[in-house]
Amino acid sequence: MSTTHANKSTAAHDKTASKQSKAAKHHDGKLQEFFHDEIKDIYWAEKKLVQTLPKLAKAATSEELRGAFNSHLEETKEHVNRLEKVFSLMGEKAEAKKCDAMAGITEEGASIIEDTEKGTSTRDVALILAGQKAEHYEIATYGGLAQIARTLGHQEIASLLEKTLSEEKKADTTLTGLAESSVNKEASAE
Numbered sequence: 001m002s003t004t005h006a007n008k009s010t011a012a013h014d015k016t017a018s019k020q021s022k023a024a025k026h027h028d029g030k031l032q033e034f035f036h037d038e039i040k041d042i043y044w045a046e047k048k049l050v051q052t053l054p055k056l057a058k059a060a061t062s063e064e065l066r067g068a069f070n071s072h073l074e075e076t077k078e079h080v081n082r083l084e085k086v087f088s089l090m091g092e093k094a095e096a097k098k099c100d101a102m103a104g105i106t107e108e109g110a111s112i113i114e115d116t117e118k119g120t121s122t123r124d125v126a127l128i129l130a131g132q133k134a135e136h137y138e139i140a141t142y143g144g145l146a147q148i149a150r151t152l153g154h155q156e157i158a159s160l161l162e163k164t165l166s167e168e169k170k171a172d173t174t175l176t177g178l179a180e181s182s183v184n185k186e187a188s189a190e
């Protein structure tokens with residue numbers, strides 16, 4: 001009785017699974033294409049950040065902020081590597097597609113450096129704000145992409161994206177900490 005029941009339940013499960021995979025396949029084409037495109041977009045953004053973070057570090061007044069940018073630079077290089085792994089897991093070659101959002105965010109970062117005075121805490125407040133805009137863009141992107149990867153059944157890709165997501169969140173928290181603990185207060189006295 002219990003065996004029959006188990007068999008019945010397995011058969012029912014198989015039927016559901018095959019139905020689900022059929023349903024998934026039906027949508028996969030377009031969603032997979034969209035996902036692939038978005039990976040190209042964040043790949044461009046990460047490579048752009050590898051070029052930009054050293055500039056933010058160089059422009060920083062406080063040693064701590066410089067250190068935070070430099071250590072996130074090392075993580076960002078790893079984000080680029082992870083995305084290359086994502087491309088290869090999809091059987092695709094790594095390809096970057098210009099991300100207009102990150103192009104704008106980094107352009108704003110450059111103008112912030114120009115508009116603030118070297119050696120001041122106000123410069124650091126501005127750099128933190130610029131850095132956090134980039135991190136929040138990455139957090140939104142990786143959060144969404146990890147979810148899509150799971151929907152598409154790409155568990156290994158989802159794990160890679162989630163690993164990066166947690167480092168983006170940590171970088172954001174570090175910047176918030178610097179603003180709260182010292183930089184904003186010092187700037188308010190300038």
Ligand SMILES: [Fe+2]
Pocket residue numbers: 046075076079138164168
């Ligand atoms: Fe990143």
Ligand SMILES: [Fe+2]
Pocket residue numbers: 072076134135138168171
């Ligand atoms: Fe980041």
